[in-house]
Amino acid sequence: MRIQETISKISFFNSLSDEQIDEMSSISNVINYPKDSILYYESDSLNNLLFLVKGLIKIYKVDKFDNDIFLYHIYENSMISELISLRNDEIYCFSNAEFTEDSTILSIDFKKFQELFLSKNILTMDLMEILLEKTHQLQCIVNRELVFDATAKVAFMLNQDLEMFNKLKRQEVSFMLHIQPETLSRVLKRLVRNETIEIESGKVKIINKEELTSTFRGVGV
Template identity: 30%
Template sequence: MKEVLKKISFFKDFSEEELEELSKICILRTYEKDEILFYEGENSEYLHLLIKGNLKIYKVNSKGVEIVLHRFNAMNFVAELANYANIAFPASAKFLSTSSVIKIHFQSLKDRFLNKTSFVLTLLSALSQKLIYMSDFVHNEMILSAEAKLAKLLCEQSELFASIKHNQLASFINMAPETFSRLLAKLKNDDIIEINNKQVIIKDMNYLKSLYEG
């Protein structure tokens, strides 16, 4: 475990002794696609660091429909606010591919290492980024139309279309697959985008941006 921690930038300022001590409160686990990291309502005993793969954070509404709050790629802490606030996880996490996670016993980490300035700043930076994500999510869900959400996805994460199925992409922006396919076809027919072998070619970036930037 110590050798794994050495390669992670979050721990670059840790001494050999500190890495050895940290390794004793860490568990390295591998998960398969569709496995659950945690469910909404579970206790947040461990701080989770995603070091390989990707996962989604989601909630399920009263109709049983998944609402995707965010998608994480490595290297990222996951749902660390629950650890800081000592609350149950406010949402669930499911893996989108084979992934690896370091589970760090949070109380032990807090007792020993949260007086280490560089590490605390790293955690605060990660938490700040999550708040930005949440603000963006609220804006997308409350303000943007379905067409605008698709346009934003195309402009900011077009590379996802090469590796992820359209129904999964639809779930990322909380859109019905049928709506996603219809809007995507419309953009192709209107010569706004082109898709060749799953590669998206944006032919009119200004038009797409106008849909969500206003």
């Protein structure tokens, strides 16, 4: 697949003309990564703006006991990079990024992207929208880790990412939410008793979305 076609698949670049896509392709590369490989480590500095074209990435930190602390997933058609400035050429990494599936990324020279596009006010608003979404994502992580109890954590994930919940093993979900598997099981049984969800062949289906959202709504959000 040509780089131009890859760029066109990412919604962030939808407003670009064919000429601008050609210009973007001249400062970009497409890179494939196997499952379980590391994209970057916390405290690394990068010079490229990264987008996930295909696959799945786990973002996590490591505590002082060398335990992985899951933060969030990055899905295809999303920006990976965490920006704190549009003026600095380097992009600082605040966490670790690991591919959980065979994946493809688009890598763009950030300095040239600034010169050719942002300096001309091209894609500036689109980039600001992404950065605001990432800020909201961070707020959700703070709520999950510092405010929500186990029931609110499970309800929030079911509401926000039901497909991923059903895709993962229960032990993996427990790890992501930082709760015990037994606690997850109790919460799911309680939600079934309350007729908020139903579980068929191990898959969760939401049957009362309003009741589900009321479980975490108003708790730090």
